[in-house]
Amino acid sequence: MIDARGCPCGSGQPYDGCCGPLHRGERQALTAESLMRSRYAAFAVRDGEYLWRTWHPRNRPPAVILDPDREWVALRITDVVDGTADDAAGIVEFTARFRQITDGATGEQHERSTFARRAGRWFYVDSL
Numbered sequence: 001m002i003d004a005r006g007c008p009c010g011s012g013q014p015y016d017g018c019c020g021p022l023h024r025g026e027r028q029a030l031t032a033e034s035l036m037r038s039r040y041a042a043f044a045v046r047d048g049e050y051l052w053r054t055w056h057p058r059n060r061p062p063a064v065i066l067d068p069d070r071e072w073v074a075l076r077i078t079d080v081v082d083g084t085a086d087d088a089a090g091i092v093e094f095t096a097r098f099r100q101i102t103d104g105a106t107g108e109q110h111e112r113s114t115f116a117r118r119a120g121r122w123f124y125v126d127s128l
Contacts, residue, residue: 008044009037010075015045023050028122032083032090032115035122037075040096044072056116056123071099073106083115083122090115091128 007018014020019041021027022034029035035054042050048064055061074097083090093112099105112128 008041008072008075011037015041023047028120029054030085030122032087032122033077033080033092035115035124036077036092036094036113039124040072040075040094043096054122054124056118056125059126069101071101073097073099079112088117090122 007015019038022038051064076095079093081091095110097108114125
């Protein structure tokens with residue numbers, strides 16, 4: 001769900017000025033971190049198509065199935081290695097918090113994700 005306080009990625013910007021244009025294909029992520037943030041936001045707004053499109057073609061699944069009981073509530077970036085507009089690869093480490101809708105249980109997912117640029121576009125590759 002899109003929060004009135006801003007983009008789900010935690011940038012502090014409005015969704016339509018942050019991850020929204022990436023989700024709609026109006027522009028591309030310029031860095032690995034911006035792609036990672038936009039992918040988190042896609043989980044939050046339940047945009048499985050964007051997640052699939054931004055997964056590296058060599059290892060993406062046939063489809064992205066989102067858990068309808070999981071609500072993503074916060075993102076914290078803890079490390080970024082390379083992944084600038086001039087790099088071919090990058091790593092973003094993050095912790096994403098979630099809440100189970102049916103019982104209110106909370107949890108978090110910690111991941112160190114790898115990203116690669118292909119034909120000028122950033123893609124999620126996998127987690128370390």
